[in-house]
Amino acid sequence: MSSDVNKNEWWRSAVIYQIYPRSFADGNGDGMGDLQGVEANLESLKELGVDAVWFSPFMTSPQKDAGYDVSNYKDIDPLFGTLADFDSVLSKAHSLGIRVIVDLVPNHCSEEHPLFQAAVAAGPGSPEREMFHFRDGKGENGELPPNNWQSVFGGPTWTQVPDGQWYLHIFDSSQPDWNWENPLVKEFFDGVFRFWLDRGVDGFRVDVAHALIKEPGLPDVAETSSSMTGSDEEPNDDQAHPHWGQEGVHDIIRGWRRIIEEYDDRAMAAEAWILPLSKMAKWVRPGEYHQAFNFAYLEGKWDASALHKVVDESLEEFGKVEAPSTWVLSNHDVIRHTTRLSYDQVPKQGDGIGPDYPQPDEALGLRRGRAATAFMLGLPGSSYIYQGEELGLPEHTTLEAKFRQDPTFFRTKGERVGRDGCRVPLPWDADAPAFGFNSTGKAWLPQPENFRSYARNQQRGIPGSTLELYKRLLAVRKDFNLGNGELKWHEDLCDDSTLGYENNGVLVVANFAGQVALPSGELLVTTQHDLSVEGVLEADQVAWIKL
Ligand code: TEU
Numbered sequence: 001m002s003s004d005v006n007k008n009e010w011w012r013s014a015v016i017y018q019i020y021p022r023s024f025a026d027g028n029g030d031g032m033g034d035l036q037g038v039e040a041n042l043e044s045l046k047e048l049g050v051d052a053v054w055f056s057p058f059m060t061s062p063q064k065d066a067g068y069d070v071s072n073y074k075d076i077d078p079l080f081g082t083l084a085d086f087d088s089v090l091s092k093a094h095s096l097g098i099r100v101i102v103d104l105v106p107n108h109c110s111e112e113h114p115l116f117q118a119a120v121a122a123g124p125g126s127p128e129r130e131m132f133h134f135r136d137g138k139g140e141n142g143e144l145p146p147n148n149w150q151s152v153f154g155g156p157t158w159t160q161v162p163d164g165q166w167y168l169h170i171f172d173s174s175q176p177d178w179n180w181e182n183p184l185v186k187e188f189f190d191g192v193f194r195f196w197l198d199r200g201v202d203g204f205r206v207d208v209a210h211a212l213i214k215e216p217g218l219p220d221v222a223e224t225s226s227s228m229t230g231s232d233e234e235p236n237d238d239q240a241h242p243h244w245g246q247e248g249v250h251d252i253i254r255g256w257r258r259i260i261e262e263y264d265d266r267a268m269a270a271e272a273w274i275l276p277l278s279k280m281a282k283w284v285r286p287g288e289y290h291q292a293f294n295f296a297y298l299e300g301k302w303d304a305s306a307l308h309k310v311v312d313e314s315l316e317e318f319g320k321v322e323a324p325s326t327w328v329l330s331n332h333d334v335i336r337h338t339t340r341l342s343y344d345q346v347p348k349q350g351d352g353i354g355p356d357y358p359q360p361d362e363a364l365g366l367r368r369g370r371a372a373t374a375f376m377l378g379l380p381g382s383s384y385i386y387q388g389e390e391l392g393l394p395e396h397t398t399l400e401a402k403f404r405q406d407p408t409f410f411r412t413k414g415e416r417v418g419r420d421g422c423r424v425p426l427p428w429d430a431d432a433p434a435f436g437f438n439s440t441g442k443a444w445l446p447q448p449e450n451f452r453s454y455a456r457n458q459q460r461g462i463p464g465s466t467l468e469l470y471k472r473l474l475a476v477r478k479d480f481n482l483g484n485g486e487l488k489w490h491e492d493l494c495d496d497s498t499l500g501y502e503n504n505g506v507l508v509v510a511n512f513a514g515q516v517a518l519p520s521g522e523l524l525v526t527t528q529h530d531l532s533v534e535g536v537l538e539a540d541q542v543a544w545i546k547l
Pocket of ligand 1: 065068069105152153171207208271332333349350351408
């Protein structure tokens with residue numbers, strides 16, 4: 001890392017907790033989480049020890065894609081509350097020393113956005129249609145989509161309007177893509193950025209940050225794939241994709257960065273499913289995003305050599321552009337890592353697990369999940385935690401079809417069950433209605449019975465619980481300033497079944513199989529609460545030792 005890097009920049013080392021507002025806590029009892037619910041429980045996040053929270057979208061939305069279909073970027077959806085409620089959450093979070101990041105969705109809006117409605121009404125060739133991507137269809141009467149692009153959620157990326165033209169949507173048909181070649185779109189979003197910055201937010205998580213610009217002429221893709229990298233195979237570094245990772249995206253990012261720089265201490269993170277990491281690092285060059293989600297890390301297996309490799313590659317590639325690496329294991333789009341890591345092979349990202357899929361080994365998943373987190377939180381850089389993982393919460397893998405809400409489920413006629421299983425309302429109290437998510441017992445997705453034992457009140461203050469483990473990991477991480485440290489592998493502890501690295505005087509040892517004798521030193525924290533033989537680390541366990 002160059003000496004120009006300012007380690008005091010909070011986002012370089014921050015632990016950022018993702019709040020999925022629909023499922024965190026429900027203040028008004030209607031079954032849908034809300035801002036009141038968040039405010040009432042912010043102290044528990046302070047107690048956990050996170051530096052910032054990132055809110056998945058709470059802006060006005062018909063909720064066809066759980067809020068990632070925005071119809072008013074400058075207001076709060078009544079489901080979640082009001083702008084006044086948001087101001088109140090923001091000031092309470094700040095008073096607790098927690099920063100607040102909001103989710104911006106600039107690639108597409110909702111079909112109910114007034115500008116899209118105006119575009120549909122205005123007709124072909126109008127300036128209103130130029131805000132989006134409208135095209136005539138192929139075929140004798142324009143009855144075929146303009147090209148062969150596939151929606152991430154399944155089916156074509158094109159939907160026809162009554163006058164015969166088609167509009168582009170990389171996601172659901174309810175999510176028309178903005179035309180970022182049009183300066184009016186840029187101007188519109190500059191206003192959205194300023195709106196939230198002026199309100200006092202500390203930054204943004206920017207949704208599908210690698211889309212936005214489409215190759216002129218919208219040419220067919222060579223490989224039709226619904227994958228976020230544009231390929232079901234290993235992505236080819238040299239191959240340009242007509243709607244993922246176009247060069248023009250970077251000018252847009254630099255424009256936003258200039259706006260953000262007018263304010264103190266704000267940051268933005270890219271959600272860009274770009275692989276390999278050498279390519280993703282382009283999103284965080286000086287003057288662009290502050291950080292980007294490390295999806296190569298998220299997609300890694302619980303395997304010593306694979307982890308060694310992805311950590312090296314991350315530190316190297318992000319280091320080259322003076323950005324911190326980030327680390328992440330779970331979010332609202334993927335199978336929770338406590339469940340995912342119990343499998344050798346999992347469905348493709350976003351496809352989810354349903355009752356017909358082989359069911360997970362819950363205990364194995366939890367053990368590996370805790371270990372994977374303990375390995376991650378010792379690494380230098382910034383880490384993301386998804387709500388509920390501090391409870392060790394598993395994926396809901398038996399959700400019945402009738403409750404499904406993810407557009408993926410509907411667009412693939414149930415073939416891909418989708419992402420609802422990681423979005424289920426949190427359990428707070430084992431004996432309360434809806435496990436304490438609210439006081440009425442309503443829940444927009446039903447909670448499985450096994451959530452009871454994971455409830456926060458079953459873990460708080462209980463030695464060895466996952467919640468206490470997370471608290472301890474975060475506290476030690478802070479005490480030793482691990483976020484700003486430097487990683488050094490302990491090669492004598494690195495082989496096919498163990499890994500050991502040092503960071504700011506803390507030795508992190510991970511064991512993947514068999515047993516390993518721990519080096520001597522003060523045991524700071526371990527996933528293996530009931531160490532049966534002192535100094536021997538069992539399989540799927542991690543220990544942090546003070547050197
Ligand atoms: O996600 C990007 C994205 O599309 C994938 O993670 C996707 O969820 C998966 O590949 C589906 O199979 C962002 C949001 O995080 C996600 O929740 C939204 O649905 C999506 O953008 C569209 O806004």
